[in-house]
Amino acid sequence: MTGSGSTVPRQFSFTTRAYTAVDDATGEPIGLDDVDTRVGWLLDLIAAAGGELVSRLWHPATFDVLAAGLDRQDRRLPAQGHVAAARLGWAPIYPAGVYVPSRVSRVVTAQVVATLRTLTYRDTAIMALSALFDPATGVVAPPIGSGDHVSAGFARGVQRQLVAFSRRSDGAQSTRLRITDLQGPPQTSAMARLSAADRQLARITVADRELVLTVKLPTSPAPAGRAQWRRVRLTATIPKHLHGRAITDWHLPTLVLDHRGLLWRCAATELAPAADLMAGTVAVGVDWSPSTLGAAATVVEGPAGLSSDYRGWTYDDRGLGIKLARLQAEGQLLHRKAARLTRLAATAPQEVRAQLEEKIAVLNEHREAVGVKRGKINRELSFHFARQVTDYAADAQAQVIAVEDLTTLETRGHGRVNNNRAAQSARRQAAAALAHTAAGAGIAVVSVPARGSSAWCPGCDAPLARPGGYHDAWCPRCRVGGNRDHIAGVNLAKRALLGKGKVTRRRGQSPAVRVAEHAPVRRCRDKNGPTRRRPRHRRVRRSRPIVTPRLGVTPNKHVPASQASVWDTVKSTPPQGDAGSRDTRISQAPATPVADSVRST
Known part of the structure; x- marks a missing residue:
């Protein structure tokens, strides 16, 4: 029930970075560069195991199971990805001689199942649209039932995939295609969702406006046993905009590496005012x-x-919209240049190809910077x-x-x-x-x-x-x-x-x-909307430089322009009644003889 003054929990996300790290067992400080290296080893293990698991599960039977939502005993699959993977017997495989804790395997399976569940919707849409696709014309017929309806933009993307597959197969295709027929397995991101694990891998506490994350990290790229996994205690500052908010729970973050090092993508639960939709007028x-x-x-x-x-x-x-349009045009230009050089490099000699590949790498780097x-x-x-x-x-x-x-x-x-x-x-x-x-x-x-x-x-x-x-x-x-x-x-x-x-x-x-x-x-003429806010400029007192007024120069200008010629100082006497004009001179006597002498020459 929601009413006036009631609150409801809601989750939100934020990012932060650690500013100090210590070994949890010995208390010795650890450099942040060393922490970034050890986190990189963890992410390499997770990305390699996740990519191998996705490639192994990339077949239609996987999507049939996820679409049905039932395991082998016809029980409903749980929402937690690592629990669903355990029910289905999906487990990652690591290189021989490498020891990885079971909680890290939970992180791997949770990320893989989340990716496959997202692609299950696309697989179902491809099956429905491929049955309506005509290879001769390259057109998808309108759906017959309401269950086969997808958005127009999504349908056009699937249609482009079907046309490309029809060209590769010379127009021969089965009645219904699957996502595994049109595209290969997706790439897995190098990240560690610690929320899928428990306290044996990571835990987070809050003290004095600081977040303290204790996580197990490997001490080598290929750890051989438990001794090569040690706990590290990382401390990060809570952002200022979260101070004073009614936060009830802090969740384990997702660890990623960017150009600045380790980044925490955190989530928290706070109490927010309840919105009563039915009472809205x-x-x-x-x-x-x-x-x-x-x-x-x-x-x-x-x-x-x-x-x-x-x-x-x-x-x-x-x-900002104009700036975004400029950056978009710049990114598209870089993409076209890279694509043209790629076509040229395909038929160029070996020496020229190496030079073109260097230019392509520079263009791709600039394009990524524009995207960021x-x-x-x-x-x-x-x-x-x-x-x-x-x-x-x-x-x-x-x-x-x-x-x-x-x-x-x-x-x-x-x-x-x-x-x-x-x-x-x-x-x-x-x-x-x-x-x-x-x-x-x-x-x-x-x-x-x-x-x-x-x-x-x-x-x-x-x-x-x-x-x-x-x-x-x-x-x-x-x-x-x-x-x-x-x-x-x-x-x-x-x-x-x-x-x-x-x-x-x-x-x-x-x-x-x-x-x-x-x-x-x-x-109606009643005032329903709020009054538009107008920017108010704050008045700032600035001391003006004291400048001695010069003859022939307008007095209200503090920094007079340089005199171009003698004629700039010669002006006619102001008319009667114009004694208060800004162009009125104190005295015209010094300028008159000079003008007469110039005219006489």
């Missing part, structure tokens, strides 16, 4: 815009029905957008934030460049950041259908006119209009309020409204 609709990341508008449900002032709010990305920079900007943009939208909803006293369902949203009709740019925007990351930030304020985030949100009138549900171009919307019947993104925000908020009693909830996803209902939204 004010909703904010967020429309994903092609020009900026998003725009919002407010709808209020009252005794007289739904109302809105139709005055929305547009997010200002502070120029884009990822950082996308994260900053997502959380800044989430903070701004949450503040807007809190100021409007909204209980619900409605966002477009990204699975039904597809960018098209804006040209190849704009479509690609909008498709690569961090919308899903921004939606996740919005759900996380809004939950901290007790506001529920609901996904609603996106179709027709900016094309239909919120009042009469008639097609909108575009008198001012693409970004303008106007309804001649209801006589309402404005920015098309603000109109879309009104439609999205309306759908959330009308469908709050028919919300579907799935594990790990935000609540969703599947059907778009209509009710007229009248335009």
Whole structure:
């Protein structure tokens, strides 16, 4: 039950790094570089064993078992990946003479089962779409049953795989293909999810705003026994933004190595205000815009029905969108250059091929750097957008934030460049950041259908006119209009309020409204939305340099320009009544003889 003042637990993630390390048995300090080396040995063992296990399980029978969700005794497979692998008899294999604790094997199997479970959905979709695929035309027929329906973007990706397979096999294929027929086993990431283990491998404690992680690490690349696995105690500082929050549990982190060394990807559970979706009477609709990341508008449900002032709010990305577009174009240019050099290197002589491969390596390195920079900007943009939208909803006293369902949203009709740019925007990351930030304020985030949100009138549900171009919307019947993104925000908020009693909830996803209902939204003059915040510049006193005014120079300029010629100091006497003019000279006598002498020459 949720009510006013109630709280619910929620999980969130953060990152941190260790600043000190000691041996848990002897207490001797260990250098962080040595810790990075030992963690690298652990990740190499996990990645090698995980890659071998995935290759061994890469056959249709594996996906049949995971799709059914039953073991050999027809028992339901547990959600924990390492327990499900133990039920099915899946165990990693290590090189001869290498000893690895059983808890590390748990980490390996948990990561492998999570990857295979994710690919099970793709395998099921490939089976359904391959039965509708025509090798002669390369077209997938529309699905017959509702169970075979997948998103349009996903279906196009599978269609490209089917076309490529048809070309490799000269058009001969079976009735139903599997994912193992179209692609090879995926690569496993070098990371260690310690949450799959227990206290025998790792444990975490909190003391004085610090996280202390005790974990077993190998002392050699190929440990031969238990003695070559020793416990290391790592200490990291809790980030400042977590101080003072009602955190009830700290979970074991995931260890990864980046260019700076060991990185902890941690998770924690805190108590957040409960969001009562059914009691929501004010909703904010967020429309994903092609020009900026998003725009919002407010709808209020009252005794007289739904109302809105139709005055929305547009997010200002502070120029980060332009920077992302530039980085995207730069990354694509580097990719094209590398692809062209790769084609040239395939038929080049040995000496030229070596030079081209060096250039290709440099281009790939630069492209990866551009990708890392884009990822950082996308994260900053997502959380800044989430903070701004949450503040807007809190100021409007909204209980619900409605966002477009990204699975039904597809960018098209804006040209190849704009479509690609909008498709690569961090919308899903921004939606996740919005759900996380809004939950901290007790506001529920609901996904609603996106179709027709900016094309239909919120009042009469008639097609909108575009008198001012693409970004303008106007309804001649209801006589309402404005920015098309603000109109879309009104439609999205309306759908959330009308469908709050028919919300579907799935594990790990935000609540969703599947059907778009209509009710007229009248335009009111009441102030529903918050007042726009205007930046206020702080006044700073600066001491001005004392400059002696010169003749012939405007007095209000503190740093006068250099005199170009003698004519710059000669000006006519100001007219009568203009004694207060800024151009009035103290005395014109010194300049007149000079001018006369120059004219006489």
